[in-house]
Amino acid sequence: MNSVAEGFEHLYKVISSSDFLEMKSLGGEIPFFISPHEAKDQVEVDKAIKGLRNKLKNHGIPVLEINLYDLAMMIINRELGQGEIFELEKEMEKDEFKEALQSILDINEVLMPAIRQLIASSGAKVYFLTGIGLVFPFIRSHNILNNLQNVAKDAPTVAFFPGKYNGYSLELFGLLKDDNYYRAFNIDNYKLKA
Numbered sequence: 001m002n003s004v005a006e007g008f009e010h011l012y013k014v015i016s017s018s019d020f021l022e023m024k025s026l027g028g029e030i031p032f033f034i035s036p037h038e039a040k041d042q043v044e045v046d047k048a049i050k051g052l053r054n055k056l057k058n059h060g061i062p063v064l065e066i067n068l069y070d071l072a073m074m075i076i077n078r079e080l081g082q083g084e085i086f087e088l089e090k091e092m093e094k095d096e097f098k099e100a101l102q103s104i105l106d107i108n109e110v111l112m113p114a115i116r117q118l119i120a121s122s123g124a125k126v127y128f129l130t131g132i133g134l135v136f137p138f139i140r141s142h143n144i145l146n147n148l149q150n151v152a153k154d155a156p157t158v159a160f161f162p163g164k165y166n167g168y169s170l171e172l173f174g175l176l177k178d179d180n181y182y183r184a185f186n187i188d189n190y191k192l193k194a
Contacts, residue, residue, distance in 0.1 A: 004041050007188070008048040011035060012055055014190045015158065021061070021125055023156055030149045031156040032184040039133060039162040039173045049130060049160060056126065064124035066115055068139055069131035072105055075114060079104050101138040107147050111139070116151045127152050133162040133172065141170055145184065158187060 014020050023031040037045050053063045076085050089097050105111055119127065129148070132141050141161065148157065164171040165186050 004037070004044045004048055007035075007037070008052055011158070011187065012052055013192060014187060015052075015056060015126055015156075016059060016061060017192055019193060020156060020190070026185075029185070030153070030183055032145065032149065032152075033156060033158045033187040033190070034161050034165040034170070034184045035158050035187045036161045036163060036165045042133065042162055045160060045162075046130075049128065053128065061126060062122070062124045063126045063128055064118060064122040065128040065130055066118060067131040068129065068144065069134035071111070071114060071118075071131075072101075072135055072139065075110060076101070076104055098138050105139060107139075107143055111144070112147050112151055115148065119152060119154075125155050127155055127157040129157060129159040132159065136172055141172065149183065159184070 019025055049065070053065060056063050073085075077083070080088065085101075088100065092100065129144070132144075141159070145159065161170065162172065163174050165184070167186055167189075
């Protein structure tokens with residue numbers, strides 16, 4: 001896509017289509033889509049996500065936005081106390097701090113049940129996964145996506161990814177190659193039926 005605005009116009013057309021919402025033409029694959037963008041465009045993308053959510057809502061398509069950073073901070077503050085994470089960070093070595101965060105935010109025991117609860121109470125027709133770049137390196141995008149496929153089956157999920165996705169591998173910020181992830185479609189390549 002040439003610009004963020006053009007990309008989000010494409011996203012609106014795709015996401016509001018009945019084929020997309022009814023999860024047709026997936027060939028038995030899970031309804032996961034990656035919307036890659038340049039990391040330098042993150043502020044503009046965040047504004048565009050909010051606009052897209054509102055536009056879809058106004059057209060009767062409720063969206064649940066799962067912001068990984070906001071969810072992680074809510075869990076951390078609940079477990080440690082408001083703002084205590086900053087004190088912990090001052091006292092620990094980087095690797096030790098990362099391990100502590102990963103322990104508090106255990107994918108299977110903590111994050112996935114929290115996401116499952118958000119989905120169950122949402123009534124959304126589409127899930128947006130945001131905040132992916134903000135939670136690196138203590139939450140890895142491929143781990144979330146691999147585990148999310150057991151939780152987010154009833155509606156399409158669009159992950160807004162700050163980096164590159166070629167259909168086989170994720171490159172966070174266009175620099176850091178994550179583990180391969182083959183199960184999602186690049187939504188930029190989604191063709192609408194005429």
